[in-house]
């Protein structure tokens with residue numbers, strides 16, 4: 463105890479709150495004990511003690527005193543689409559911690575890995591992100607249940623624990639691999655077909671819509687154990703509509719982070735109407751897939767040993783209610799499209815700029831193929847550079863601009879007292895580009911992740927702890943298989959494009975189309 467404050471140097475390793483660890487920083491199932499480490503955390507107390515030199519919450523630099531003026535300034539600088547660049551600037555201006563209030567959105571923002579460690583240590587047993595009111599408002603409006611993404615407290619935890627076992631536990635990967643590998647191979651056959659059709663031995667294209675289809679086909683095959691057929695030339699209009707709705711859902715969310723959805727709804731604002739239209743499309747398509755699945759389950763007596771998909775397993779298991787399963791499966795489907803496809807697009811963009819890196823990756827993949835004698839699971843264990851490339855993409859082009867938690871205890875970060883209940887955000891985009899955290903951050907260098915001691919609270923693209931990305935296992939497997947197949951068959955070239963800027967539409971995506979040329983090896 464120091465004064466009224468207790469300083470605790472408990473573990474800030476990637477494991478806390480009595481959950482056991484799965485993979486890279488993943489904390490998934492209840493377990494005993496916690497690892498040890500050394501970051502001091504103020505655990506209790508109501509007021510900062512100036513005799514310790516700890517500065518008060520109100521001394522944190524930033525723009526938080528006039529939230530309406532801040533909203534106006536933010537809107538004038540096209541902030542809705544520039545959140546990531548504004549954060550980067552704020553860290554340059556205010557230093558490694560700043561406080562902000564824009565409209566009704568109030569936060570403390572941090573950038574250092576060691577501060578991220580303190581943040582996640584203080585996330586409590588039921589980690590909570592910023593509630594995206596637009597998403598809950600839609601569900602309340604249409605009377606839909608909340609799924610794992612939006613649930614809270616014990617309700618979230620019990621659902622998440624059931625889902626973890628089917629979606630993210632290491633042992634489920636072998637169920638997914640044959641399905642995802644098949645989708646990967648079909649995608650490559652599709653590219654080959656396009657190249658042949660072009661008549662000049664190459665295909666020059668903005669791949670984004672193709673990648674959306676690849677991602678939806680992949681996630682659906684895992685969720686429903688069945689192919690949607692999106693990699694054919696003619697796809698069902700509902701499937702394309704679903705893809706368009708996901709983009710619209712993300713795009714229409716970002717203004718509603720700062721302006722309450724109930725107000726926009728009352729004003730009959732376009733953004734609210736678009737948002738409803740988008741979620742309606744998402745829920746309708748997910749419902750169609752779920753209904754098909756029900757029908758199939760009733761008709762089929764036995765699955766001849768074939769993996770039936772996450773949805774069927776959850777239904778047969780009967781631990782969650784049908785309404786809960788539907789809500790979470792819809793969210794998994796919605797979360798599984800733009801995230802992986804945009805990450806793959808950025809990866810191809812970076813690889814197109816570095817032909818020699820493509821060769822290095824090809825050599826690694828060829829060696830893994832030769833050593834694994836046709837076993838895809840084995841190949842996946844032998845491609846560290848492929849995995850590092852995806853990490854590097856998420857460093858420079860993270861899907862989420864920040865990671866957020868409402869802290870459940872008082873902490874001291876950068877010598878400022880932050881009271882329990884505050885929304886603290888780790889600037890993921892800004893951290894990835896901070897030269898004090900990553901040497902030569904502007905360079906795409908996957909091998910940096912192969913060096914020892916580079917990972918301490920730095921590789922956080924999928925979040926951290928028990929509330930990290932639930933779809934991580936699917937996403938990683940899907941993206942690794944994609945790169946393996948792609949690099950085995952094709953060379954990726956760019957069109958001499960200058961740097962492509964990114965824009966914020968709740969997730970970070972390229973501002974303009976990325977046009978690539980794909981040639982057979």
Ligand code: HEM
Pocket residue numbers: 591610611612622681793794795797798799801802805856860861862865866923924925926927928929930931932933934936937
């Ligand atoms: C490159 C791909 C992806 C990235 C970078 C990504 C990133 C993230 C991040 C940063 C979070 C918040 C984690 C936190 O707060 O600690 C998250 C949550 C989530 N993601 Fe992903 N994601 C990806 C793919 C997917 C896929 C493929 C799915 C579905 C199959 C998915 C489903 C979810 C769900 C359901 C949550 C909420 C989990 C919860 O609240 O318990 N994500 N994701």
